[in-house]
Amino acid sequence: MIEIRNVSKWYGQFQVLTDCSTSIRKGEVVVVCGPSGSGKSTLIKCVNALEPFQQGEITVDGISVGARGTNLPKLRAHVGMVFQHFELFPHLSIADNLTIGQTKVLGRSRDEATERGLKLLDRVGLKSQAAKFPGQLSGGQQQRVAIARALAMDPICMLFDEPTSALDPEMINEVLDVMVELATEGMTMMVVTHEMGFARKVAHRVIFMDQGRIVEDAGKEAFFGTPRSERAQLFLSKILSH
């Protein structure tokens, strides 16, 4: 589904990604973790070309993301993305947040889009909030709406960029619950997160990044059992120690 081959990226002189390669199969859930500044958010943004990269190749469903002729809007319409800071549209109601992509991009009718949107809103447990504005919702609720907004586009895979990092601790679980449900239904997911409980529960593989490199790319059991790299061992001991 997602193929990342030898991707490198520079900000001016500074190299943020160095020769990153991995692949995510259909239905697979892959967690990407690593210390801050390790390039994990940058890598996930490269997958739907929100960030350009200078070397290597990324394909999503067989389509090359970096190629010149690629219709990026069309590709992105089928790759769901959830951001650290939710990025709901503050000037639109929750219902409109859920329908705008469907009507403007997919060309669905207003009724059809509203029906689909409300169904997904119900699924994330927020049906009663449809008429409200994002500013009236808690962070956890906003992030659940953001997930529903991405799902409304009927994505072939979902990208999560630190979806719980900006949330108060008591709100993290309500978002993770939605993600776990999604994972168990077989959605292809690439998730940048430090939530190792989530990784243990639903991830098939864990990728560990450090200083722009993929240091470890292993099955969940292997990763949590005996990570090969010293850096990953240290990272795990730090975040799992309490």
Place this chain on the structure above:
Amino acid sequence: MSFFTSFDPSVIAPSLPFLWSGLLFTLKLTLFAMSGGIVLGTLLALARLSSIGPLSLAATWYVNLMRSIPLLMVILWFFLVIPLITGKPLGAENSALITFTLFEAAYYSEIMRAGIQSVPRGQAWAGQALGMNYRQIMAHIVLPQAFRNMLPVLLTQTIILFQDTSLVYAIGAKDLLKAAEIAGKNYNRPVEMYLFVALIYFVICFALSRLVKRLQARIAIIR
């Protein structure tokens, strides 16, 4: 005969219809230049922020040029030069409408540029991630927020514009000030007339600036 003993406000009442027609043109000019200026200014702002080099450069030059010349000179030049190029006179009032739109666009464009830059980058990302193209992101996500954030500043600029419209008296367009001048000459009572229209300018500007204050408070709450 002192100023106060000779003061005669009774000349104002019979001049009201005439002053009203002047005020109507002043309002028409303000609204026309505001709406045209905001539309053109928004396009200029998008051009300035564009990654297409020549487009950005041209918009930057236009804005800087307009902002470096006194408005009165632009009004006079446009009024004098355009008929020379086209071969037929444009008329003072049409000339004023076009000049003010072009001039104000430069100022509105700087406001809209700041407004666009006030919208967090993640908002455009979210639009992109939904598969929207540049036009859709601007039209549905960035510009509505930019406009909302900048509404008080846009209105403040419009108050300045409203006052500046009085400069069209220089080319003989009949606005509120020009009407007062004519009426003042008719009755030989310029002081009363100028004082009265000053009051009209004040009342309108003051009311608008109160509105700006209220809008600012409301937008602060939304944020």
